[in-house]
Amino acid sequence: MDKNDIIAVLDLIGTMLEIKGENPFKVRAYFSGSRTLQTLEEDLGTVIEEGRLGNIPGIGKALTEKIETLFTTGELEFLDKLKASVPDGLLDLLEVPGLGGKKINALHKKLGIDSIESLTQACNDGRVAELKGFGTKTQDKILSGIENREAYAARHLWWDARRVADRILPGLQALPEVERVEAAGSLRRGMETVGDLDFLVASSNPEPIMEWFTQMEGIVEVTAHGDTKSSVRFEGGMQADLRVVPSEQFYFALHHFTGSKDHNVRMRQKALSVGLSLSEWGLRPEEEKDSSRSKGTVEAHSEEDIFKTLGLAYIPPSLREGMGEVEAAEKNELPELLELEDLKGCFHNHTTASDGRNTLEEIAAEADKRGWQYLGVADHSKSSFQANGLDEARLEKQVQAIRALNESGSFSSHIFAGSEVDILSGGKLDFSDSVLGTLDYVVASVHNGLTQDEETMTSRIIKALEHPNVTMLGHVSGRLLLKREASKMNIQKIIDAAIANHKIIELNSNPMRLDMDWRHWKKAAEKGLLCAINPDAHALPHYDFQLTGVNIARKGWLTRDHVFNTRSLHEVKEYFG
Ligand code: DGT
Ligand code: CA
Numbered sequence: 144m145d146k147n148d149i150i151a152v153l154d155l156i157g158t159m160l161e162i163k164g165e166n167p168f169k170v171r172a173y174f175s176g177s178r179t180l181q182t183l184e185e186d187l188g189t190v191i192e193e194g195r196l197g198n199i200p201g202i203g204k205a206l207t208e209k210i211e212t213l214f215t216t217g218e219l220e221f222l223d224k225l226k227a228s229v230p231d232g233l234l235d236l237l238e239v240p241g242l243g244g245k246k247i248n249a250l251h252k253k254l255g256i257d258s259i260e261s262l263t264q265a266c267n268d269g270r271v272a273e274l275k276g277f278g279t280k281t282q283d284k285i286l287s288g289i290e291n292r293e294a295y296a297a298r299h300l301w302w303d304a305r306r307v308a309d310r311i312l313p314g315l316q317a318l319p320e321v322e323r324v325e326a327a328g329s330l331r332r333g334m335e336t337v338g339d340l341d342f343l344v345a346s347s348n349p350e351p352i353m354e355w356f357t358q359m360e361g362i363v364e365v366t367a368h369g370d371t372k373s374s375v376r377f378e379g380g381m382q383a384d385l386r387v388v389p390s391e392q393f394y395f396a397l398h399h400f401t402g403s404k405d406h407n408v409r410m411r412q413k414a415l416s417v418g419l420s421l422s423e424w425g426l427r428p429e430e431e432k433d434s435s436r437s438k439g440t441v442e443a444h445s446e447e448d449i450f451k452t453l454g455l456a457y458i459p460p461s462l463r464e465g466m467g468e469v470e471a472a473e474k475n476e477l478p479e480l481l482e483l484e485d486l487k488g489c490f491h492n493h494t495t496a497s498d499g500r501n502t503l504e505e506i507a508a509e510a511d512k513r514g515w516q517y518l519g520v521a522d523h524s525k526s527s528f529q530a531n532g533l534d535e536a537r538l539e540k541q542v543q544a545i546r547a548l549n550e551s552g553s554f555s556s557h558i559f560a561g562s563e564v565d566i567l568s569g570g571k572l573d574f575s576d577s578v579l580g581t582l583d584y585v586v587a588s589v590h591n592g593l594t595q596d597e598e599t600m601t602s603r604i605i606k607a608l609e610h611p612n613v614t615m616l617g618h619v620s621g622r623l624l625l626k627r628e629a630s631k632m633n634i635q636k637i638i639d640a641a642i643a644n645h646k647i648i649e650l651n652s653n654p655m656r657l658d659m660d661w662r663h664w665k666k667a668a669e670k671g672l673l674c675a676i677n678p679d680a681h682a683l684p685h686y687d688f689q690l691t692g693v694n695i696a697r698k699g700w701l702t703r704d705h706v707f708n709t710r711s712l713h714e715v716k717e718y719f720g
């Protein structure tokens with residue numbers, strides 16, 4: 144087990160002890176042990192090997208043994224026993240935002256609550272509001288948290304959906320009866336979250352394909368098993384549809400089931416305007432539209448053929464959201480969308496100096512490996528103590544290390560020295576102007592007070608944008624997809640302020656953030672807003688997130704020119720200068 148997994152285990156132990164109402168001193172030992180590990184700058188393995196773990200203040204004898212056992216075996220009997228002693232229903236309550244161990248203990252002890260259902264009931268009866276330390280506001284928050292939880296459970300991050308699809312597609316491909324196969328739906332359109340997976344197969348012999356699909360590993364329920372359509376549900380809740388069509392219908396069906404609904408509506412209107420009827424079965428003269436099984440008069444050997452027949456340029460799946468793509472395709476004015484290869488580096492990345500897992504040298508080597516020209520280091524600032532934010536002295540040391548690294552010539556990529564500076568609650572920045580002045584660039588982000596009202600949050604962010612040292616705004620809305628709603632703000636005002644002050648807004652490519660939302664980018668970029676696609680990397684594999692970032696940028700109609708990190712090292716240096 145690595146350090147971050149162990150940190151999570153210690154937090155879980157602390158929380159479970161709280162739920163059980165154990166001695167607060169005992170509870171605190173686990174939480175403070177977890178915090179100590181979070182701020183440990185040395186490699187945990189080395190510390191354990193050299194027998195020095197117990198010497199670290201905040202880690203006592205009992206904790207030392209548990210951490211060592213977890214590190215070497217990945218298991219812990221104490222944890223298993225503890226888990227078994229807490230009813231499952233109480234652990235479920237931890238998924239409700241705002242409920243921690245102490246509150247769950249009170250709900251259980253005073254109201255006998257032991258599940259989401261009994262908690263919902265107690266809120267609806269008003270009994271939760273009457274508890275000491277709760278009140279009406281907390282009760283409302285719990286109720287809306289439960290509602291969100293249900294809505295969230297019905298969808299999945301694109302990144303996770305992609306991984307499941309990547310396992311299914313080769314299996315389908317390998318079946319001898321399968322002539323062609325594609326993933327469709329929101330997955331193909333690159334939506335930030337995906338409801339269910341949609342697979343489409345061309346075949347004249349669907350039966351064995353349906354058999355295979357409904358017997359895949361990990362399926363917990365087959366919700367439909369038909370001749371041409373089947374649906375299944377996997378462990379963890381992901382669902383998948385499979386449709387099998389004759390090969391001559393394949394591209395019509397692929398277009399139809401890729402969607403979106405809005406796009407399909409516009410496409411059918413467009414077809415009608417030239418006397419054709421478009422459906423999942425084909426494209427045929429309008430008078431034939433009722434005989435849906437009749438052979439289509441138009442043949443399509445690709446999706447391009449369908450668009451061409453309608454007098455349209457090819458619309459890539461990312462753009463099929465009914466945001467004016469059909470009109471643009473009519474005039475041959477679709478944007479030349481950004482490609483992953485256009486990116487030459489990125490700016491919002493963390494190292495071991497704050498809460499990242501890799502050192503400066505390791506991320507510089509990674510940039511070289513990926514063929515990037517530059518990489519920016521933007522570790523947290525001091526107010527983000529939970530993320531081990533740097534104070535002035537540590538930041539100065541880091542800047543010196545970065546300058547020395549660049550001079551050493553050890554890496555071909557250039558490292559920029561930046562900071563992810565907290566935007567404090569009134570819009571002030573976490574470092575003074577003179578400290579910020581020593582940096583190549585500054586990413587300004589909100590990390591606390593996320594629930595401020597719309598006006599306060601809007602002016603707080605605009606104040607940061609007006610600060611001369613700020614280069615770009617990090618993860619503007621603060622949302623965590625399927626976990627935490629975006630903060631309330633007037634995004635149009637913020638976009639206008641960024642443009643007026645020549646500031647960049649980030650498109651954070653972490654699959655949980657994808658923030659600023661793609662729905663805002665088309666209009667914002669037209670007005671002149673510059674975008675930086677940043678992975679917010681805390682470990683080397685996170686640099687792969689740039690793929691999702693580019694997908695989302697494409698959904699926002701962004702081209703190379705709209706994206707700052709397509710610029711060369713020379714151009715970026717000039718911009719920062
Ligand atoms: P999701 O699964 O909620 O993330 O979103 P989609 O877009 O994958 O939706 P899904 O799986 O219900 O259906 C896939 C596509 O099939 C959808 O984008 C458009 C098309 N489609 C499905 N049902 C309908 C329908 O009732 N009307 C229309 N116009 N299109 C539909
Ligand atoms: Ca779907």
Ligand code: CA
Pocket residue numbers: 328339340341384
């Ligand atoms: Ca579906």
Ligand code: ZN
Pocket residue numbers: 563588590617618
């Ligand atoms: Zn951040």
